[in-house]
Amino acid sequence: xxxxxxxxxxxxxxxxxxxxxxxxxxxxxxxxxxxxxxxxxxxxxxxxxxxxxxxxxxxxxxxxxxxxxxxxxxxxxxxxxxxxxxxxxxxxxxx
Amino acid sequence: xxxxxxxxxxxxxxxxxxxxxxxxxxxxxxxxxxxxxxxxxxxxxxxxxxxxxxxxxxxxxxxxxxxxxxxxxxxxxxxxxxxxxxxxxxxxxxxxxxxxxxxxxxxxxxxxxxxxxxxxxxxxxxxxxxxxxxxxxxxxxxxxxxxxxxxxxxxxxxxxxxxxxxxxxxxxxxxxxxxxxxxxxxxxxxxxxxxxxxxxxxxxxx
Amino acid sequence: xxxxxxxxxxxxxxxxxxxxxxxxxxxxxxxxxxxxxxxxxxxxxxxxxxxxxxxxxxxxxxxxxxxxxxxxxxxxxxxxxxxxxxxxxxxxxxxxxxxxxxxxxxxxxxxxxxxxxxxxxxxxxxxxxxxxxxxxxxxxxxxxxxxxxxxxxxxxxxxxxxxxxxxxxxxxxxxxxxxxxxxxxxxxxxxxxxxxxxxxxxxxxxxxxxxxxxxxxxxxxxxxxxxxxxxxxxxxxxxxxxxxxxxxxxxxxxxxxxxxxxxxxxxxxxxxxxxxxxxxxxxxxxxxxxxxxxxxxxxxxxxxxxxxxxxxxxxxxxxxxxxxxxxxxxxxxxxxxxxxxxxxxxxxxxxxxxxxxxxxxxxxxxxxxxxxxxxxxxxxxxxxxxxxxxxxxxxxxxxxxxxxxxxxxxxxxxxxxxxxxxxxxxxxxxxxxxxxxxxxxxxxxxxxxxxxxxxxxxxxxxxxxxxxxxxxxxxxxxxxxxxxxxxxxxxxxxxxxxxxxxxxxxxxxxxxxxxxxxxxxxxxxxxxxxxxxxxxxx
Numbered sequence: 001x002x003x004x005x006x007x008x009x010x011x012x013x014x015x016x017x018x019x020x021x022x023x024x025x026x027x028x029x030x031x032x033x034x035x036x037x038x039x040x041x042x043x044x045x046x047x048x049x050x051x052x053x054x055x056x057x058x059x060x061x062x063x064x065x066x067x068x069x070x071x072x073x074x075x076x077x078x079x080x081x082x083x084x085x086x087x088x089x090x091x092x093x094x095x
Numbered sequence: 096x097x098x099x100x101x102x103x104x105x106x107x108x109x110x111x112x113x114x115x116x117x118x119x120x121x122x123x124x125x126x127x128x129x130x131x132x133x134x135x136x137x138x139x140x141x142x143x144x145x146x147x148x149x150x151x152x153x154x155x156x157x158x159x160x161x162x163x164x165x166x167x168x169x170x171x172x173x174x175x176x177x178x179x180x181x182x183x184x185x186x187x188x189x190x191x192x193x194x195x196x197x198x199x200x201x202x203x204x205x206x207x208x209x210x211x212x213x214x215x216x217x218x219x220x221x222x223x224x225x226x227x228x229x230x231x232x233x234x235x236x237x238x239x240x241x242x243x244x245x246x247x248x249x250x251x252x253x254x255x256x257x258x259x260x261x262x263x264x265x266x267x268x269x270x271x272x273x274x275x276x277x278x279x280x281x282x283x284x285x286x287x288x289x290x291x292x293x294x295x296x297x298x299x300x301x
Numbered sequence: 302x303x304x305x306x307x308x309x310x311x312x313x314x315x316x317x318x319x320x321x322x323x324x325x326x327x328x329x330x331x332x333x334x335x336x337x338x339x340x341x342x343x344x345x346x347x348x349x350x351x352x353x354x355x356x357x358x359x360x361x362x363x364x365x366x367x368x369x370x371x372x373x374x375x376x377x378x379x380x381x382x383x384x385x386x387x388x389x390x391x392x393x394x395x396x397x398x399x400x401x402x403x404x405x406x407x408x409x410x411x412x413x414x415x416x417x418x419x420x421x422x423x424x425x426x427x428x429x430x431x432x433x434x435x436x437x438x439x440x441x442x443x444x445x446x447x448x449x450x451x452x453x454x455x456x457x458x459x460x461x462x463x464x465x466x467x468x469x470x471x472x473x474x475x476x477x478x479x480x481x482x483x484x485x486x487x488x489x490x491x492x493x494x495x496x497x498x499x500x501x502x503x504x505x506x507x508x509x510x511x512x513x514x515x516x517x518x519x520x521x522x523x524x525x526x527x528x529x530x531x532x533x534x535x536x537x538x539x540x541x542x543x544x545x546x547x548x549x550x551x552x553x554x555x556x557x558x559x560x561x562x563x564x565x566x567x568x569x570x571x572x573x574x575x576x577x578x579x580x581x582x583x584x585x586x587x588x589x590x591x592x593x594x595x596x597x598x599x600x601x602x603x604x605x606x607x608x609x610x611x612x613x614x615x616x617x618x619x620x621x622x623x624x625x626x627x628x629x630x631x632x633x634x635x636x637x638x639x640x641x642x643x644x645x646x647x648x649x650x651x652x653x654x655x656x657x658x659x660x661x662x663x664x665x666x667x668x669x670x671x672x673x674x675x676x677x678x679x680x681x682x683x684x685x686x687x688x689x690x691x692x693x694x695x696x697x698x699x700x701x702x703x704x705x706x707x708x709x710x711x712x713x714x715x716x717x718x719x720x721x722x723x724x725x726x727x728x729x730x731x732x733x734x735x736x737x738x739x740x741x742x743x744x745x746x747x748x749x750x751x752x753x754x755x756x757x758x759x760x761x762x763x764x765x766x767x768x769x770x771x772x773x774x775x776x777x778x779x780x781x782x783x784x785x786x787x788x789x790x791x792x793x794x795x796x797x798x799x800x801x802x803x804x805x806x807x808x809x810x811x812x813x814x815x816x817x818x819x820x821x822x823x824x825x826x827x828x829x830x831x832x833x834x835x836x837x838x839x
Contacts, residue, residue: 009180010173019170026162026294033299034155045295053288060173060284069485070118077122080513080600081129085136087601087619088549092137094613112411112486119478123516130520130550134535137546220532229534229541236533236540240524 008065018059025052110274117278121285128289131241138233145230150300158298161204168197169287172280180270191260198253205246238297252283310816328413334399336420341387348382351375356770364756372756373442380445385469388700392565396707397504403808404498406489406824411482415475422472429465433458449536449547453528460529463522470515477511480504491826498806498831499588503568506592510557518554552603560599564592566703570656573710574638576804577653578645581832584637591630598627608679624674651725655706662698687747693740713801717814718794724786731779738772806830
């Protein structure tokens with residue numbers, strides 16, 4: 001086990017750029033959510049929101065810089081939640 | 096798996112273990128809120144009109160402002176780690192303090208929102224609410240539960256980060272041993288992620 | 302036998318100023334394991350006593366002994382205590398805590414203080430659960446499943462009981478979190494995943510289920526509290542809530558929970574069978590991966606508890622199919638255990654006796670489970686004694702028998718004493734006969750139509766009820782003999798050698814009982830830790 005020296009240090013610039021992307025995406029989200037027709041806004045919400053969450057997970061929470069097995073664990077957790085939701089709708093959608 | 100070949104036995108503090116442990120804890124938070132998201136999805140699909148009407152009664156401006164507040168607090172949180180790693184202790188303390196303050200402003204906004212709703216007679220089991228269609232009752236039930244649970248987590252996050260700020264200021268968290276701050280940061284970012292999902296669900300449901 | 306005549310240091314020796322504080326403040330995984338063991342056996346006896354009382358009520362018709370309110374509280378508490386304080390913590394809390402670090406060549410788990418916190422949560426949950434008996438309107442009468450809308454309306458102490466379960470869930474999560482991290486980070490040099498003992502694989506799969514699904518029941522129980530207190534409406538039909546959604550969320554945890562119960566049990570059996578057949582386990586990889594498969598598939602079958610609840614037909618079909626599928630990895634294990642016995646040199650020592658009984662009893666339980674997975678059968682069998690018989694076969698005949706098998710297997714290691722094997726065999730005979738008399742009769746009762754959770758029964762069920770109740774007596778007597786024999790052995794048992802059974806996994810390479818630090822030097826592993834004969838590690 002290596003002695004604790006440097007964690008992967010991410011530059012200020014990278015963080016600020018990610019933040020700007022998040023702000024822009026939030027703006028898009030609001031526009032899509034409020035100003036357009038339902039048929040456009042729901043898919044927009046369903047893509048922009050996970051994208052924002054993904055940016056936070058990947059950059060702010062350093063998943064991009066971690067070893068693959070930690071990313072794998074996150075995938076297992078979120079994947080399970082997604083599967084539960086999807087399988088639940090086998091009941092709800094067909095009643 | 097390469098991480099197994101390294102043996103952490105002789106290391107007094109195993110950073111990788113602390114990180115794994117923290118992520119596992121975050122998974123439990125994701126699944127805890129996940130149950131509520133599941134309920135939201137189920138009821139939204141059942142009462143789309145009522146949820147739409149409920150969303151119209153929430154002020155999306157405050158929602159967006161709060162989102163920007165939390166996103167910025169995540170920025171200050173993340174950059175505080177950079178500052179710490181570059182041994183810029185003062186800057187790290189400044190950034191952490193800002194994070195805590197932003198969190199506090201978020202909570203103040205939230206309490207305004209809630210008190211406005213209470214003032215209009217909208218709270219769980221209120222006569223005004225019970226007179227509404229079932230989908231609206233559920234919309235607001237979920238609204239108070241989910242933003243309430245989220246708010247509790249923000250309170251906890253503020254408490255944790257305040258302690259971390261103190262420890263950084265005192266030199267007890269350093270570039271050589273940033274684990275506590277890294278993990279506290281992960282918690283704070285998760286709070287942000289959960290809010291990222293709450294925003295469209297409630298404020299942009301219209 | 303240890304070569305030095307001086308007494309080797311043991312984790313049981315007086316530490317610091319000794320006394321109870323040196324135990325309840327200890328972060329030594331071995332002491333924490335014993336703390337769990339003592340607490341859990343106590344809770345088991347309390348819940349078993351409640352079971353005995355319920356059976357007594359059915360010796361007569363008409364609810365002459367306790368009546369409906371008390372009976373409902375009894376089966377609720379019996380379920381809550383057994384499930385949340387015994388079977389779910391189960392083998393991980395005792396044998397996982399004790400053996401995991403030893404089996405991977407570590408000195409302790411990754412987070413020793415969190416481990417102690419886990420036990421504190423456990424105790425807190427127990428205190429909360431017990432307190433629900435003595436305040437207000439008394440113990441909850443909703444069944445351990447707390448179904449809405451009754452759990453929202455019942456005047457009994459549902460809120461406290463539900464919070465107790467929440468805290469107990471926290472204990473489970475912390476244990477799982479600790480074990481996952483430990484297995485990833487503290488394996489001895491050279492100990493690759495394919496060299497791990499199968500008990501560790503079982504613990505690993507279980508730990509993931511604990512971490513991932515427990516929070517779901519956590520929020521669900523919290524919502525019951527919020528409903529009862531604030532009337533949110535999410536489960537209340539008068540406000541548009543859907544009681545079926547409660548059932549979905551509840552079973553999303555509670556079904557995988559049964560795999561939390563059984564996977565470590567299967568892991569222990571995978572240790573015991575090879576040792577007492579003196580053969581390397583057959584199909585190591587199949588058994589290891591089937592643990593993961595059971596955890597994964599088992600998380601997808603929850604709604605088979607809801608076939609008659611009013612779900613869509615599509616859901617019924619899908620969950621029925623998935624339920625059939627999840628039997629496959631379990632069957633793979635059974636085949637491999639039996640194949641391990643083939644051409645083995647078999648010793649019927651007590652651990653082996655219990656492990657073999659496990660295979661038999663669990664198979665009956667598993668097969669009756671598959672039967673219930675068939676939609677047409679389920680309509681007839683749901684909420685009858687068939688279900689009760691089924692889950693006692695898997696939880697009791699399965700997990701609890703495996704728990705006792707593990708206790709008998711690892712007792713010499715944990716306490717440094719041997720026990721009277723003859724007395725244990727006598728205990729086993731009582732238990733095996735009593736168990737089948739009690740629970741097989743229930744399968745028949747259920748098929749005949751006797752509903753579960755009823756304090757009274759119709760005349761056509763009477764004979765079977767009497768038989769079942771009579772069967773409960775040797776069962777309990779046998780458990781009593783078993784526990785008494787082990788208690789005696791603590792004081793009067795012959796000193797145990799490091800490896801009384803001839804096992805090959807790493808825990809047998811340390812003295813019995815182990816020293817506080819487990820290993821003098823951390824071993825270096827150059828081969829599998831689970832093989833017999835040439836090629837075994839060290």
